[in-house]
Amino acid sequence: MSLQVARGERLAVIGPNGAGKTTLFNLLCGELRPSGGMIRIQGRDVTREDAVARARRGLSRSFQQNTLFDEVRVRDNLALAVLARRRRSWVFWRDPARDPDIAREVEDLAHRLALAEVLDQPVGTLAYGTRRQLEIALALAREPEVLMLDEPTAGMSPEETRAILALVKQLPESMTVVLIEHDLDLVFEFARRVVVLDYGRVVFDGTPEEARRSPVVREIYMGSEA
Amino acid sequence: MLRLFDPLRTLLALLLLLAGLWWARTGDYFGREILAEMAVFAIAAMGLDLLAGFPRLVSMGHGLFVGIGAYGYAVATALWGWSWPAAILLALALSALAGLLVGLATVRARDVFYIMATLAFGQMGYVWVVRSAELGGDDGLAGVPRPELAALGLDLGDSATFATLLVLLAAAVYLLLGRLLASGFGRTLVAIGQNERRVRALGIAPGPYRVAATTVSGTVAGFAGVLAAMHSMYVSPELFHWTWSGEVLTMAILGGVGSLVGPALGAAAVVWLKYAVSGWTEYWGLFLGLFLILAVWTGGQGLYGYLERLRAWLLRTLTRQEEADARGDRTGQTLRRSHRHRPGVAAGGEG
């Protein structure tokens, strides 16, 4: 398959279960090594780089299954992400998370994702939806150039889903956002481009309007949904 | 990390320190010897906790660092006639180097592989020392001096002074490690222990942190080795043996890893039990093994975990008492409210 994503794109990747959406994410983020082909970010070949290097290039992701630091507070989760971006985690003798600028950034992030109330609670004690929000907050904390969200609203209530949608819509235009999602309403409202995967191939690539009308999409995606 | 900022931890550490200092003043000679041993083990166990409790790297080879620290000091003083500060520096440098090398060699090892690899590397020193004639082989080295501190008016040959010094040094190591763990570096170590995948996704390579933590942990264990050599004024290959590593790990687990103070408490408890049991049986390993199995079976939270549970239970009981008192003041109100709620509960039950 071949896929190009322009800067500032709002791309939704959809497809039935097992179509290879998460595998695509893992390949793009460097968690899986491709057996062939090439992956480029801003024209640069990153095929051989690992997840760490790609994160540093501005690729940030959320996981389909919550991948959080469960035994510490929400504040510590966010602080680590902020420290990582600012390259301040390699400090041995002080706690840079106490610096006012970093503390402020953590608070801001928490406000944006409705986490301010639970900042001092251990993540493991939070409700599922709240943890899902933290999952996205951690991806955002790196202020990425490319934000990749793997089913961010999976298992969330309708209100929580609306909140996430509102947040994603507010993201700066320069940020590229790639989204895997099952909620088609959300996809059509958010995306400017829709890619449909099936059995690891791109079977459709176009605007949401075209996707709505496309018989291929109807057959493969809606068909399997029904 | 939550445990790190818990007042319970500070309280327990203070209590242990005070008990140690009091015991050093009032205990008999034998008691002071035990106390000094407790302090040595506490330092080694806290050093191990830096790896096992935070980035969850369960090293079973800390005997290597302890042995290198002890032999480094012993060889430099007893064989080469170095002054004690130079000997300590050499011992610490050597154990730091060993920590760095083991950290580098195991940086890609996960889970069981890490445990098995550290276990194997731990035994490397033993194999080498036992066969080395210059290092005394099986017999070890005798005539290791304690530091000369007459200039400060201290006589470390005196068991009370020596035990007091060791207790204070254990407290210093505790503060030092606590400070290190509360830093940006410490935060990252904790994060690595909880979710390495997310750490990578955030753009942090865990490798250098793991290596640095192993180096620090090895140095602390080496320091424990130096103190062990001063304490018994003799070193033997047993310090290198992996059963020594296993014993330190048992202490840390039994006390409760991830709290720093837990392993110190575990060290004190295990050393005390060892001497209590030695009065009527020579088969100490039977008990050590049993404690380890029991510690694992009861959830692996250790003694410190029990203290946390005890506190939670106390808090619950106290708040319930308060609520009961509050209800007692407004009995009529409560009754009315519960009456009003009854239909709702019934409806919910049917639905």
Added chain:
Amino acid sequence: MTAAYWLTQLLNALQYSMLLFVLSVGLTVVFGLMNFVNLAHGTFYALGAFIGWSLLRATGSFWLALVGAPLLVAAIAAVLYGAMIARMQRAGHLAQVLATLGLVFMGVEVMRIIWGDFALDFAAPPLLQGHVQLFGLVYPAYRLFVIALGLLAMVALWLLLERTALGAMVRAAVDHADMAAALGVRVDRLFFGMFCFGCALAALAGVVAAPIFSVYPGMGIEILIPTLIVVVVGGLGSLKGAVAGSLLVGFVDTFGQVLLPQLAGIVVYALLALTLLLRPQGLFPARA
């Protein structure tokens, strides 16, 4: 350094490799199958040697000891499985390592209580006590027997795992325990059987090693380290890994001591470090 000298070293390496193979294969199969880490594997090796010693003293027959000790150790393993191992299976590797480390500490003391602190002599059977003329070199017959036994075990295990229905079940359970269970394989019984079998193999290695190294309580602790190195180098959970790992460790250790005597015993750790850095999953891991 004559050709005969090198041939002797070669046979020594081969004999050590075979001993390591019989030991490590039990450890690695139990891990591959049950995802269970058993640090007490060396303890079963020592137990086999001690029970073999007692059997030899009681009956005077080495061959009875060679067969009887593994059977008795398997029975002990069965009891231990019911009392402890079965409920540790889902407890995670750390808990397993610690609990079986507890068994190691206890096992040494139990053996000290029963058989005492001192090394016990263990005579090779009269049939194998002499030396054999081989390509112009004289080599102890017993060590040749060890090599033959190891090769036999290797072939037998390969046939068992690759050519029988039981082996197919074991391989299926290693790859996909849930799927195998769904297809009607009694996975728990398979685990139980393989655990006891693995421990019996360790005991067999203990009896076989006894005439070479004599019998003492710490022998299990001592052999555990090279066995773990075999498993890490070869890769956990695969027969191929156990074969490759034991040959590598056996040869590197033996020839390391011959060629670099000043680094005696250390060379094998360099092999371990190198493997960990280049192939952290070992040479032939069961699951890629």
